Amino acid sequence: MSAQILDGKKVAESVRSEWKARADKLVRSGIKPGLAVIIVGNNTASAIYVRNKIKACSDIGIYSEVHSFPEHATQDEALDCIQSLNENSHIHGILVQLPLPAHFENNRVITSIATEKDVDGFHLYNVGALVTGNTVFSPCTPYGVMVMLKKNHILIEGQHAVVVGRSNIVGKPMAFMLLEQGATVTICTSKTADLAQFTRSADILVVATGKPRMITAKMVKPGAVVVDVGINRLSDGRLCGDVDFESVKEIASYITPVPGGVGPMTITMLLCNTILAAERAQASVK
Incomplete structure (x- = not known):
């Protein structure tokens, strides 16, 4: 029997509905959640991602603005923009669209964002705080995975979770978040010797x-x-994930499709984090 599909679009709609009510409550009290996006260069994929994020903000009731810089912009220009946004009380979340041009230092740019506005969860403080379970904001993609598992009533505590991938954006934070929920976690990479030995135990x-x-x-x-x-574009233009969906769905109990699985959850958690940032800002001035 084929696996049940973990429908990211469906879960995202449910989560967005819940958080839109919180955004509406803020607006009624005189505060409109605000997100600022910084994009440097002319990366086509990045431009599409930013457009999608701006549309999602509009749909849920978040004010958004985009600060675009040319490829040849200096790092100091971007840092000055971030500093200005850090001091802007109408902006509750700041997102720097990656990748940045080669002459930028990613860590320096990301860590210049005030931790209370780091709604992407990429600040070194937030990444490091995953170890103790005390992040200001959880990184959006692994956060979205955790919410998807919870919404589908999938048991995590006591289970063996295997994470294949070690990026600071997904792999490492994903492992810590699963560990925090009581899973036994193994981290592998695409280079792990006899990878199947580990994945078959998950x-x-x-x-x-x-x-x-x-x-x-x-x-x-x-x-x-x-x-x-994963999301990859094949030579014929089609999208696929890191998993061979057609074969794996025949033996898994649950599986996410690509597209339509984790992707919608990533943007959704960005919106949630922005609304949460606005709620905290409101609470801090009371």
Whole structure:
């Protein structure tokens, strides 16, 4: 029997509905949640992502503004913009769209964002605080995965979770968040020797490697929950994940599709974090 589909669009709609009510409450009290996005260069994919985020903000009742810089802009120009936004009481969340041009230092730019406005959860403080479970904001993609699992009543505590991928954006924070919820966690990479030995032992398998369809059915434990964070464009223009969906869905208990799985949850959690930032800002002035 085929796996049940973890429908990210459906879960995202439910979550957005809940948080829109919170945004509306803020607006009624005189505060409109505000998100500022900084984009540097002319990366086509980044431009699309930013447009999607701005549209999502509009749909849920968040004010948004975009600060665009040309490819040749200096890092100091971006830092000055961030500093101004840090001091702007109408902006509750600041997001720097990655990747940045090669002459930028990612960590310096990200850590210049005030921690209370780091709604992407990429500030070194937030990433480090995952170890103790005390982040100001959780990174949006792994946060979205956790919400998706919870909304589908998938047991995490006591389960063996295997995360394939070690990025600071997904892999590492994903592992800590699963650990915080009581899972036994193994972290692997695409270079792990005999990777299948580890993935076949997973009750929950999260894959974020950027390698199309690298996880096949023979690498998955029957009945496992499979979360595919990857999104890759094939030579024919089609999108696919890091998991071979067609074969794996026949043995998994739950599986996320690509597209329509984790992607909608990532943007949704960005919106939630922005609304939460506005709520905290309101509370701090009372």
